[in-house]
Amino acid sequence: MQRYLLSRLIQSVVLMIGVLVLVFFIVRLTGDPARLMMPRDASPENIQAFREAMGFDAPLHVQFFNYMRGALTGDFGRSLHYRAPAMSLVVERIPATLELALAALFFALVVSIPLGIIGGTRPGSIWDTLCRGIGLIGQTVPNFWLALMLIVFFSVELRWFPTFGRDGLRSLVLPAIALGFFPLGKFTRLVRASVLEIRNEDYIRTAYSKGLLEQHILTRHIFRNVAITLVSIVGVQFGYMLGGSIYIESIFAWPGIGRMVNEAVQARDFPLVQAIAVFTAGFVVLLNLLTDIAYAVIDPRIRYEN
């Protein structure tokens, strides 16, 4: 177990260093921030002065060295657009993004687990058709379209929820549904498929032939094995949801990280883009690490094989 964890940890660190390097160079492929940030009728001299003031005229390797040195101490420089430390701007927005992602995940799990189990245990039934239908719709409907439809129907027509903003629990409902709908579809299909598959395993047949109660077989033998599959996918999906919330956060004017990505990229705010990219990548790496640990905890085969 310890060796397993250690190797996962080392992999994560190497991955993060790779992310740091990649982010630095990719951001610089997008062009010159000095021109974009200065007024359009600014003279070339003024733009050059700004470039020097911001350190963009330094050779790339010098910029890279400064960046890596800062990154290792958690300093990602100052946002050019917002004129504040980049990482603290990101940190400010974590609660909103996390809240939305967790609410969406909660919504997706609460609906998909029962639905998938019902579908999987009664294949061919009307419930199964519903389950497969929702699974398909969830995975095919674009979330930004769904978000707009939710607003039109539940905000403009029915006036049940606010159209935008982060003002308490009521304002969380529509964005969470919009963001949670894709994982909902994915989880439902996954749970249904695993239930179907596990039901055909030898040990389930054995359990039935032993005369165990249906109830008992479901809880003791099927659910636990479904959980293994689910845990691995939930972790990954949660990471995606942080990134995928760019649209949803913009549509609902939700003050999270996703919405800031858009602004930072448009403003060519190098330090901020870097901070967001490194933070998001770090979060996904951390989630994967946690998933791996959870996996090992739930499924003994994993930790013993390693």
Add this chain to the structure above:
Amino acid sequence: MEKKKIIGLGLVFLVMVGTGTALAGGGREAPAAPVSTLRVAVPTFPNSLDASIAAERNAQNVAWQMFDSLVWANDQNIVEPALAERWDISDDGTVYTFHLRRGVTFHNGEPFNADAVVYSWERGTQPHIEWSDRWGRAKSVEAVDEYTVRITTEEPDPLLLGVMAQHWNIIPPRYTQEVGDDGFGQAPVGTGPFEFVEWVREGRIVMRANPNYWREGLPRVDQVIFRPIPESSTRMAAIQTGEVDIVNRLTVEQAEALEGVPGVNVVTYPIDRVFYIAFNNLTTGVDQPTEDARVRRAMNYAVDRQAIIDSLFGGRAQLATGLMTESNLGYDHSIDPYPYDPARARRLLADAGYPDGFEIGFAAPAGAYTNFEQVAEAIQGYLADVGIRTSLDIMESGRYWDLEAEKALPPLFGDSWSERSGESLPRLLGALGGWDASFSAWSDPTIDDYLARIGVTVDQDERAQLYRELHQFMYDDPPFIYLYVPETFEATRDNVVDYMPRAAEDYFLMFTYIR
């Protein structure tokens, strides 16, 4: 053992969800709105509430509700007294003496006086200030006595007063030094009609009426709340539900859909922005057929711009006759837009020695302007009809503007230019200033001469006359295919009175009230 771990994991998850919910519960509820609260949706998130650092139009609009300058430009773009009651200009036009309004205080109680003006200018000209070049139009700003300021310029500068009105926000020295530039941008203090209350990051910016405002009887509402809503569909929904009172930057389709919706008024007006296809005679366009004025005129005749406006903008844009708009000083209304006349275009091309047309490179930015990619594609089709074969390159706007600034775009390139000073001089200098301008690919000695003269002619009528002559010259020898002046679409609740946005999409909410 196994079971415990699963339960443990479940608990961890529940705690995470619980934390999320608790955070949600901790979000602020909207305050019960008194009748005189104006809620304004803005499409971007201000980077700063300091008007000298606020980077773009929407941020500036938010910031400027809290500030005054020495002078103010009214709706007709005529400069009026503000923090200065009057001013004298020396005979050579380079020394301005401003007599300041007495008894004005900043929101924090600091007195407004000549020192505040000098301090504001000294800070404004520092290189880290976004609009430092606007402050830098003055060579020196000195306090003569407590209520007199002398401002000197290098040369006569006809735009100085206008630029001051738009960019010189006067700030309190003591407070600014205390909190620093960053702190000031988070919680600014000015002399303006509204004072800062709070800024919930990316959620809301709240201001209340300045009870001691020097303009008697203003502002007319007790409170203004700005709400950033980046997505225009959401802004449209929010004005329908009445969650906000004013929204801007809607699409033409959204504006049309809002027509007739009870409780909503649609507001539309042409903005001070010109769209064009530029020619290049500095780098990539050298030795190209487009160096010949007849070819450039032919290309203006070849494109059916009215059809483009009708099909892509629902007819809601005006044909451009030059790089000036109707709201600009010296706009010549007698100049009609180039008509769509492909036969004439072909004749002109034949006269210029290209009866079979020619091939040329053409580029346009993607995602930068509404439907502009389609506009470029339509132009490509029209040009092909008269034999001009273009290879259209639509590229990511960031890279596009880099190349534009390096003067490395193809000889035909599309763009637009907005202006807020009410005069077209900055736009003309920017787009036609040749090597001296960052985004210009054109140089013409006649134009240079006009621009130089306009730049030092303080007399308004004389300047207008020069603009008119230049307008005609640029019509006959066009450095651009002139496209259109777009309209912008906004909406208010129908109980909002005296919301008066201007051609630069700026507005002053001190006059606005709720019926």
